[in-house]
Amino acid sequence: xxVLPKALTLVIDSMxxxxxxxxxxxxxxxxxxxxxxxxxxxxxxxxxxxxxxxISYCPKTFALIDKDxxxxxxxxxxxxxxxxxxxxxxxxxxxxxxxxxxxxxxxxVLNGLISPIDGISPESLHINELVKRVREDGVKELIIAxxxxxxxxxxxxxxxxxxDDDKVKITRLAQGMPIGLDIEYADQITLGxxxxxxxxx
Amino acid sequence: xxVLPKALTLVIDSMxxxxxxxxxxxxxxxxxxxxxxxxxxxxxxxxxxxxxxxISYCPKTFALIDKDxxxxxxxxxxxxxxxxxxxxxxxxxxxxxxxxxxxxxxxxVLNGLISPIDGISPESLHINELVKRVREDGVKELIIAxxxxxxxxxxxxxxxxxxDDDKVKITRLAQGMPIGLDIEYADQITLGxxxxxxxxx
Numbered sequence: 001x002x003v004l005p006k007a008l009t010l011v012i013d014s015m016x017x018x019x020x021x022x023x024x025x026x027x028x029x030x031x032x033x034x035x036x037x038x039x040x041x042x043x044x045x046x047x048x049x050x051x052x053x054x055i056s057y058c059p060k061t062f063a064l065i066d067k068d069x070x071x072x073x074x075x076x077x078x079x080x081x082x083x084x085x086x087x088x089x090x091x092x093x094x095x096x097x098x099x100x101x102x103x104x105x106x107x108x109v110l111n112g113l114i115s116p117i118d119g120i121s122p123e124s125l126h127i128n129e130l131v132k133r134v135r136e137d138g139v140k141e142l143i144i145a146x147x148x149x150x151x152x153x154x155x156x157x158x159x160x161x162x163x164d165d166d167k168v169k170i171t172r173l174a175q176g177m178p179i180g181l182d183i184e185y186a187d188q189i190t191l192g193x194x195x196x197x198x199x200x201x
Numbered sequence: 202x203x204v205l206p207k208a209l210t211l212v213i214d215s216m217x218x219x220x221x222x223x224x225x226x227x228x229x230x231x232x233x234x235x236x237x238x239x240x241x242x243x244x245x246x247x248x249x250x251x252x253x254x255x256i257s258y259c260p261k262t263f264a265l266i267d268k269d270x271x272x273x274x275x276x277x278x279x280x281x282x283x284x285x286x287x288x289x290x291x292x293x294x295x296x297x298x299x300x301x302x303x304x305x306x307x308x309x310v311l312n313g314l315i316s317p318i319d320g321i322s323p324e325s326l327h328i329n330e331l332v333k334r335v336r337e338d339g340v341k342e343l344i345i346a347x348x349x350x351x352x353x354x355x356x357x358x359x360x361x362x363x364x365d366d367d368k369v370k371i372t373r374l375a376q377g378m379p380i381g382l383d384i385e386y387a388d389q390i391t392l393g394x395x396x397x398x399x400x401x402x
Binding site for chain 2: 001002003004005006007008010011013014015017018019020021025027028029030031032033034038040041042043044045046047048049050051052053054055056064065066069073074077090091092094095098
């Protein structure tokens with residue numbers, strides 16, 4: 001016998017497709033929206049309906065932009081240094097770096113990391129566009145800001161290998177102790193890198 | 202400087218209003234939907250838009266029903282015993298009890314539990330309707346299936362006090378050891394109730 005109304009089951013089923021959302025959370029979200037002001041569900045519905053339509057990719061940096069922008073403001077703004085480029089995996093890495101307030105260069109979003117196991121080859125990332133951009137814009141430094149993981153490291157090395165003959169300086173984010181972590185709780189690789197990269201006071 | 206497109210920020214903001222969803226999860230959901238087939242976001246959007254419109258409350262049991270149903274099929278079906286009523290806090294408790302396959306009575310959804318701290322008084326729950334229903338349908342047994350919490354217990358006692366003069370039998374779900382839990386890990390209240398309610402083999 002049907003226990004829940006169809007409209008509620010549909011919301012629960014759709015919510016369950018989100019990453020990490022199980023049946024319990026999906027039920028909780030759906031019931032919360034049902035008990036709340038209908039405007040809350042309405043706002044979420046209309047924002048989702050517009051999601052794909054109103055978003056585009058910057059043809060230069062591959063960051064996400066509004067459809068009515070031609071190019072990312074983080075590239076076109078005269079305050080940004082086009083000769084300094086941070087190479088990142090996805091658009092949220094741009095947000096994280098912007099939040100530091102310590103970077104005035106531009107970005108290049110790879111849209112993934114090289115991972116043969118997941119079928120992600122260098123050709124499926126925006127690496128060729130990066131090579132072209134480095135030449136066109138006369139880029140002086142590429143900061144490869146990929147994660148400190150196996151895929152992040154191998155992508156960094158692959159990108160570096162594309163610029164062997166160029167004069168562009170290629171750097172990688174420093175690896176070491178995160179702020180606030182007790183040394184006794186640091187994993188051995190992190191602590192090893194921190195020792196390796198030690199600096200005079 | 203605007204870092205993310207407006208359409209994405211809107212989805213992230215709306216997602217963050219769901220219970221237990223923080224900024225990171227909201228970003229993850231939004232980015233997942235953006236990278237997925239647009240149909241996925243579309244389905245979620247249309248299910249949400251229909252949520253409030255297509256759902257109604259059963260005037261007898263206060264369970265959730267489709268708008269085009271007049272009464273809950275869990276009440277109207279001739280296979281359900283209308284003289285046995287399980288009193289529950291919310292519509293998902295109905296789902297949980299139905300899933301046991303061991304209950305052939307009908308339900309009464311209170312829509313909350315008495316909780317003076319949260320401003321929930323007996324009048325804001327469907328208790329008066331329950332009293333009326335018990336008389337009209339000649340209910341013989343009320344199983345009060347509220348949580349084993351302070352609010353659940355006090356709601357159960359309040360409901361029982363409404364039927365002092367009636368001949369209706371009022372029962373409460375058994376409390377004791379959940380299946381699969383090691384005795385050494387049981388909390389003392391649960392174990393205490395299990396001892397109190399022990400049964401001959």
